[in-house]
Amino acid sequence: MDSFDVLVIGGGPAGYVAAIRAAQLGFKTACVDAFERGGKASLGGTCLNVGCIPSKAMLDSSEKYEVMQHDFADHGINVQGASIDLGKMLGRKAGVVDKLTGGVAYLFKKNKITSFFGLGKLVRQDGDGWIVDAAGTEVRAKHVIVATGSSPRELPLAPFGGHVVENSGALEFTQVPQKLGVIGAGVIGVELGSVWRRLGAQVTVLEALPGFLMATDDAVAKEALKQFQKQGLEFHFGVNISKVEQTDSGVSVTYTKKDKEVTAQFDKLIVSIGRVPHTAGLGAENVGLALDERGFVKVDGHYRTNLEGIYAIGDVIGGAMLAHKAEEEGVALAEMLAGQAGHVNYDVIPWVIYTSPEIAWAGLTEKGAREQGLMVKTGQFPFSANGRALGHGDPRGFVKVVADAGTDKLLGVHMVGPNVSELIGEVVAIMEFGGSSEDLARTVHAHPTLSEVVKEAALAADKRALHM
Template identity: 80%
Template sequence: MIVIGGGPAGYVAAIRAAQLGFKTACVDAFERGGKASLGGTCLNVGCIPSKAMLDSSERFEMVQHELVDHGILVEGASLDLGKMLARKDAVVDKMSGGIAYLFKKNKVTSLHGLGRLVRQDQGGWVVGVGEQEFAAKHVIIATGSSPRELPLAPFGGHVMDNAGALALDRVPGKLGVIGAGVIGVELGSVWRRLGAQVTVLEALPGFLQAADPAVAREALKQLQKQGLEFHFGVKIARIEQTEAGVSVTYAEGDQEVTAQFDKLIVAIGRVPNTQGLGAQDVGLELDERGFIKADSHYRTNLPNVYAIGDVIGGAMLAHKAEEEGVAVAELLAGQAGHVNYNVIPWVIYTSPEIAWAGLTEAQAKEQGYDIKSGQFPFSANGRAAGHNDTRGFVKVVADAKTDRILGVHMIGPNVSELIGETVAVMEFAGSSEDLARIVHAHPTLSEVVKEAALGVEKRTIHA
């Protein structure tokens, strides 16, 4: 088996395939600092480094503004951005090295270069990697995605994608962000905490429209309170770069506005990486947006060629891609590999964090459910009070007839960790009663989840 792509989908597929007895190679072209670096976008310039910077910037803000409430006085705190970036890079190096170790441990051959389908051969495929060619019975394509450029402003200079936004050598005075999605608000939050004045421009009329409306309203309120400025329903007219920065002209309602920024982050979505794959040469079928067409077992239109992760579309989440990597390897080994797409968690690592899984109330009603819901605030939780962070709430949405949990929506401290419990209950088709009857340690933030589940039947204890 040859896996093309060493990101979350690809490296996990390669490891699982090797565990199942396949002789496996993984081809990956990603480089960082001029050296091969496994892990793809997520590990190198996405999930991992952004979370490292979010954590560092949050600690910097805590020292400046929040420790005083704990009776801890800090004077003269200053930022060493170079050291902060070096720490981020060290985290990435460690994790990428960890994948290389796992490849060695599981006897996965690592090939550096751009993999491409060359031709069919004896029921299998020949894959080219640079000047070399390798034969395999099965090929799994896991080439991921790349940031979408604005036609008005290709990446370069003062206009940055997520990678550029994680490598600034100084804090910009004024930072513009086009796109109020996950990447935009996370990266905007990093630089706002470090001292930038951040303005977010979004084409859609509202904030986080995929999330529960109450969660989205609370998130917007908290982010605005922190100093991020949002403009919704805007249409970008012109973007002009100068030596000093970027000028963005946009329409907001009936007004045309021109804003000046030192740097501009463009975070308007991602496009599939199929360039250089040889798709046209071998007849690999793509859809109208450039994603590889694959069925529910990840089979493409070509025999023995499979595709997983961002390159087939759907939720562009590393954990979704990883589970597809496990599933396709197990299917090829004759096992029952499967991903339940209905309970994949979504997380936004702002402060407070945002997380959800399953259906919103509106989505549940659209699908014909009669619903009931319960909600509980962190303000009534002892552990949250001890942390001095009582923002947000947890909401549980259930089927009124069966009590089965249809969705859980959270905003608050550490909800990225709390969502996992609810996903587990939903995976086993659990009810709000099941969740409410589980004994939760006291005092913990997880008690908010329990109380929200109790609230479905209007029997919360502590509110």
């Protein structure tokens, strides 16, 4: 029987990063993963295979088509007869995924990580270690890391299949739907809705909550919604779905909004109402691994479960279901196992929505800070006053800074606009070190760059923006 210092169950962002870092730290490491794409084993989990990476590839392709149709003329570039080759677009997406998943396989080989392709299942305790069924082969491990991720949540009225799809199915349409329904106005819903709207679909988004992107700052959510509606996305909030029926040609959705019943017809329906922990087949019941009432693996502040030597990280423990959060947990846990001080600061985890305009934020909203009893000051600066944004032809949106009124400590920064997925990084770095809005304002930013909007928003927190 093979024996390992560390065995990771799950090869997504949490699992493969934990395995790589553990191997770097000198542990004899293995990873067992059951993810398949196109009938073949593929490391990288949901994120690399059917989530973060392919969706961003499609967002980029569809954005180029959108810009060519509507924005090139402003630059004096005339294009006629533009069309899409959806098959080639999907092929490009698959190529990007192949490069990255292949890269993970290469990193496993480089770091001498043993891979088992198939289900990983906890079997029994063995002295100070654990026996795990790794794709049909029993192995022993001193430390077992559960990183099995999450799965799309099904709507009971609309189980996946046929014309009803989740995120992976929504990335594989072989033709652009004429009418596309999306249930759920969260990150996945608006990103995938944006892809197919740009390619020609009429998109309707149905959301049970009363408002849009309620986790971000109110001002950002309001601006983003205005921009999406301007693009042609149709939103309905506070809806209660009562019936979903599939036919040979599409899907019928009946919902109630403000006591009025409406029935809408769609060619395809994307259901994006969140994700649930993936623990099916893990063997938790075999060893007594504790799960909470929602099925998440219970852990303490050091990712330890109720069983000595078994740990859990990533989506399967709940919290923010973000690949970068999962990766950092993988690094932190591997370092803890090596006796180092691994740590993740959950207060400054960045969130990004890769639409156009992009949305990004970290830390507290103004409302959230006030609800905690904090006295705050805010600063806001628009991209419409920024030279690079104007030259680029995309002056939509703004940056908003939220700081403590007494100490000036940065509490949160919220952005909607061009390339804010990249701009949020410097804010997170400053917040990680407990920095202030003054630190952000005094940092020299290259001119002309979009990042100057971040600086100006920080200056505006003290009512001294220079260009507004």
